[in-house]
Amino acid sequence: MNAPTSFDQAQRRRERLVVIGNGMAGCRAVEEILARDAKRYAITIFGAEPRVNYNRIMLSPVLAGEKSFDEIVLNTAEWYAENGIELVSGDPVDHIDRERQTVVARSGRVESYDKLLIATGSDPFIIPVPGRDLPGVVTFRDLDDVDKMLAAAEQGGPNEEQGRAVVIGGGLLGLEAAHGLSLRGMTVTVVHLMPTLMERQLDEAAGWLLKQELERRGQTILTGADTQEIVGKDGHVAAVRLKDGREIPADIVIMAVGIRPSIMLAKTSGLECERGIMVDDHMVTSDPNVLAVGECVQHRGQCYGLVAPLWEMCRALADHLTEQPSGYAGSVTSTKLKVSGIDVFSAGDFSGGDEGEDIVMRDAARGVYKRLVLKDNRIVGAVLYGDTVDGNWYFDLLKKQEDVSEMREGLIFGQAFALGGGALADPNAAVAALPDDAEICGCNGVSKGKVIQCILDGAASLDAVRSTCKASASCGSCTGLVEGLLALTLGDEVQAGPKTMCKCTSFGHDDVRRLILEKELKAIPQVMQELHWTTPDGCASCRPALNYYLLCAWPGEYEDDQKSRFVNERLHANIQKDGTYSVVPRMWGGITNPRELRAIADVIEKFDARMVKVTGGQRLDIFGIRKEDLPAVWADLNAAGMVSGHAYGKSLRTVKTCVGSEWCRFGTQDSTGLGVKLEQMSWGSWMPHKFKMAVSGCPRNCAEATIKDFGVVCVDSGYELHVGGNGGIKVRATDLLCKVATEEEALEHCAAFIQLYREDAHYLERTAPWLERKGLEWIRAQMFDDPDAVRRLAARFRHSQKFMQDDPWAKRAAGERRDLHSHLATVVPAGMEYA
Template sequence: MTEKLVVIGAGMASGRALEHILETDPAKYDITLFGSEPRGNYNRIMLSPVLSGEKTFAEIVTHDTAWYEANGITTRFGEAVTQIDRDRKVVVSAGGETPYDKLLIATGSAPFIIPVQGKDLPGVIAFRDLEDVETMRAAAKPGAKAVVIGGGLLGLEAAAGLRMLGMEVTVLHLMGHLMERQLDEAAGYLLRKALTDRGIKVMCRASTAAILGEERVEGVMLEDNTGIEADLVVMAVGIRPETRLANDAGLEVGRGIVVDDHMVTSDPDILAVGECVEHNKQLFGLVAPLYDQAKVVANTLHGAGGAFMPKQTSTKLKVTGVDLFSAGDFAEGEGREDIVFRDPARGVYKRLVIENDRLIGAVMYGDTADGSWFFGLIRDGETISEMRDTLIFGPSYQGGAALDPMAAVAALPDEAEICGCNGVCKGKIVQAITEGGLTTLDEVKAVTKASSSCGTCTGLVEQVLAVTLGDDFVLPTVKPVCACTDLTHEDVRRLIKAQDLKSMPAVMQELGWKTTCGCHVCRPALNFYLLADWPDDYKDDYQSRFINERAHANIQKDGTFSVVPRMWGGVTTPAELRAIADAVEKYDVPLLKVTGGQRLDLLGVKKEDLPAMWADLNAAGLVSGHAYTKGLRTVKTCVGSDFCRFGTQDSTGLGIKLEKRLWGSWTPHKVKLAVSGCPRNCAEATCKDLGIVCVDSGYQIGVGGAAGMDLKATELLTTVASEEEAIEISVAFVQLYRENAKYLDRPYKWIAKVGLDWVKARVVDDLAERAALVARFDHSQTIYQKDPWAERAQGGSRHEFTPLADFSFKEAAE
């Protein structure tokens, strides 16, 4: 008989517990999951890269809507549980009462807020969830001032992220050096120096007396009467287990919710997991022990036995460009000795603490590659007597001579821990690779979870993959935009947004371009990224466009041009046809051809005739078909239900509505659409970038097709009942593509990189995000949806058009 399991808290610990519960027996429990946040499980330890702009929130989502639905979990997000009634075995929330047979409490922790004057002012926040990140990003205007109180892991990650967003940042730390719980004084000094070099001001032995301001925060006052201006204050001074529900329910609570070795509370039907837990007088804040607890929870709920035994943990700082590792006990003491390595020129510092021929502590800065190996020695308590003289140099030097790093990885025993967050050893990774035929890092992540949390073991996991596959291993290539930079397209897109770079010179200056003005490869890409990201601030640079886009026509091999007027959905009128025929005769056009996209192509137009021809065509109501641009080319339609006996919907009308909504938008590459009125698919909708097939019940929306050098059928995005929803999803899809794809990647290439599930989650499942995408697209269209030749004739206010005689035709073909 299925039992009812209620889970309070949708964080990382409960998320991992749910995975283990479902792996063992997915039918044993009917699961209801409550979460106070309006979303499911995401990787909170990766909020720092989201803050800095190095990752998007979508990239750190662990369980999306589809996962919960696929596993039959009832989700109650944005609905906090207010009471646990143990006698009646129900939990109470705004939605009423929910009964349980077993209850799992995973309420996590709450940030500690220093009880000083001004702590409740607007602009004073913690750093614990996505809302905090969004608040920080909203406040991060260039030149604005931020004060971060707390020089521990979270505080420094917040400071680095805010600095990357352009804020002036000051870190206040009560102790004598940063991260004093994880670092010795020497490593703390190097860390402080690295942060100072980044423009972050660090003040140690700084005690906060008050936070100043009237309507919102204006500054911080220290105990020594030093005043520091602040537009934002981030408190990152520690956390406390969230135990209020447990307290009110009469469970045993110390500093946290007291649990036994099986994660069971003082009530045998209630378990607890995560940062809210106290086990043997100990609290837990790092992810590795929380994941261990999650496995024990699943075992207990399935009656499989097993006990939670806390293990050694290590610490790494997630600040790009700052490599830091700490594990074990590095305090000075009688009977202990240090091995220290310093290389000031490279900024490398390593300190090992040894006691009774065993490694008990390690601190590393600047070069942390061997951190996992040292951590294994600390955890396992192995004697190091035989490698005492070469220990500091890591595993590559054991045996008396330096080994190739790959050989050192190959020599690691199967029980060597590779991923500390998820407790994954080398043997498990090797087994997954050999038995599952895994060949990529992403596949290893998906199967073993190694490198899926903080990501600092990624290089080591990749080395294990390379050693295991041997000659079959293919190293992932990272291709920069061009020779002007070492950054990839993805890096550039991310940093333009993260650093509010709104001009070509700003991008090249701040991102370290090797040339002063770029080249014919990077300038068009940068021009598009800036247009897509900052429609209100950036002015299109025609000199950074390909010749076709500068001339608003397709150049041919003899130097003449092809002109394609737009015909909405392939529908035209006698007046439009007369105007086209007149233009062909007037300008002596050698060829008039019907295109595959149901339009007329005037081929062989002389460049000096382009302005006059377009003036004539505009006068007849025709606009550019944009057959030359990286944007919407055509929406191909069949006649649909108005004329065809097989038509199920008005495909022509829908195609016209889509084309009129989407035309003129700049996209990473050309975009072709089609709408077929029935599954017979006369408009060939199933091989377009976006294709809609009308059926009796509504509209099947497919994406990611191709019919050029690559042949590919569309993948079904969704099926909807109404024309309005089909248009909305189509617009949202195009905007998502605009905002995220690499320049010159067609939609099918982009979808292959991000995954169709990721696209679905944003344009189909998440109604709020869909609406936001549509709003951003429509706003951009108010600026850019203009016919270029009509605008030129009117002396357009936003774009400048250079006379055609000034154009150069020496650029490479697109």
């Protein structure tokens, strides 16, 4: 027999603490104990799941594809090892012998204890209807449930149809499951017994708003619907039948009707139980050596399913086990949630009644609803939908039962307005006015005082706060409050995290672009609502960027918002310092003809333009046009067959050419013809920034192709394609992307490069800094590692062009407009349909 190690001896000198439950409550209790006395207990944790502790609140983002499992892990394997904790995972405890003070696991393993902590959480409630045990009926409580749902989403329905999911239960978990499966491509129906969604958290009005929004996103919501039977076919779930006779086809059914405290283990061991395991203010059960914490307990007649009360229990339990007794007196709860990306908040009693008095605000345009219930000038209940920024402040007023009569008139408009006497105050004033014990992060139970202490202890950035005290590390809805505390505490010493789009949001450009696609956001107000914009309508920095990102993401679906464009783009003219405008009609590849020249001359004389100038891009710029004359100027130019040159937009500007092989004795290819084809292919395309091209007919490079965003240099054997040049303030020569043999390949690769730039670059980022940020090898990898990538990118570009070139500002008004789509068919290889 091996001699005991020093580690074993050290463990034996400690009291033995066994924890049943490796979930959020059990591990949080252990964290609290370690923070008070790390050497007091030798700790063994038994977990039913074969994995480390993770954040169950974040299962919904995993289902939706927004996070991976690794991103929601709370306690890594290294954490257990570093703290001397033995984790027994995938082996649940089946029996407690209180007389011998041992527990017996399913594997037969026996472990003795001095103190036992039960943190078994809750079990999903399965409605007792026929068919509930069929394969394909799942709950939504752990990662295994998520894996089953993902498998159903990937498998789809019969005959390669889109998979069909029915979610029974319109509470938070049910709606999150529906949202995630919808994002995964399934057709989703929610069946809810009550007339209002989330009736425990929302009143009728807010529940109706939520139902309308979810239906707008494509889900079917059936309220007041009672399930009679789950119908099977060939040994698998096939449909859900309601008591009114309706039958809803289903490839998977998710039971999300509620939870019950998991008390069977405690009950069979003889501990006193009612709805939950009975505990006192120190979380001690009817056995002084057995404690319990979390969703499984009943304290003073209450069972809690929210995170904040559980954290308060854990603190009281840790105080007791380290002989620093404080006691838990129960919790006044609030609920601040993100339901399918929509912010909701509720607290207290919002049922109203004869003695209650309602203050209500509705803002349909922003999708905001607020309701406060007052009794004797004190808040007793609150419901917020769409804008929950003041939820913590309302909750603090509710808990302290403060008299709000002096701020009553501005109360519904929020803290900054109410305390500012009707004027909007400094955005950080609201969080500054909160007391130190005010809750900032409900997901992790972190108060304002704890966040400030964390910052004073050295957490000088948002990421540092998240990793240290976990505030804002879960759902992220309190990010603005944490950032406000950083600014108030450190001022200019706050360490910048990833650069955000603007001051209206905590998200950077890449995250905004990703979430627009993942969440299928198709309107600027929807983006601002979903991503917690701190301003009602955005600003001059974010609105044009959002407008572009939506145009790029949803061609043909999103309608260009002219209000979100700069004046030059709205008017297709450049404003000059004297208040007049200059107009640049497009000349394909720098080529013109008598009709176009006559039209330009007529416009100059008719509208008394003071100057006409040849631009660096081989076009004519007409100066001195009055704003009121711009529509007439464009009408005359359109009548001559000339479209906008977009010399004022974030789009293709020019394609500069030399005369090439047709005229020049050094020319190797038809550079002018290729330049015209490139311009006709790509004109009217909105991009992150201005975009210029050039085609030089030989290596002498007369068109200066090697300082353009995309340049072609013709050589004897074909075409060199160059990217990322800039001839502006900071001159940058291009990098060689590749070499191709034919015009068709040059056009194809150009379309693919433009689309990659359109889909990845930040708004107002030229190709030169974009290429330097991403790297030439990354761009080559995106285009060439997959043999089909160029084709797919080019197809997406052409698909978007069908809508860009139909822009009423860009197209000709005359009937002689060239059919560009027919022309494209002659210069772009066939079979490149939208992929």
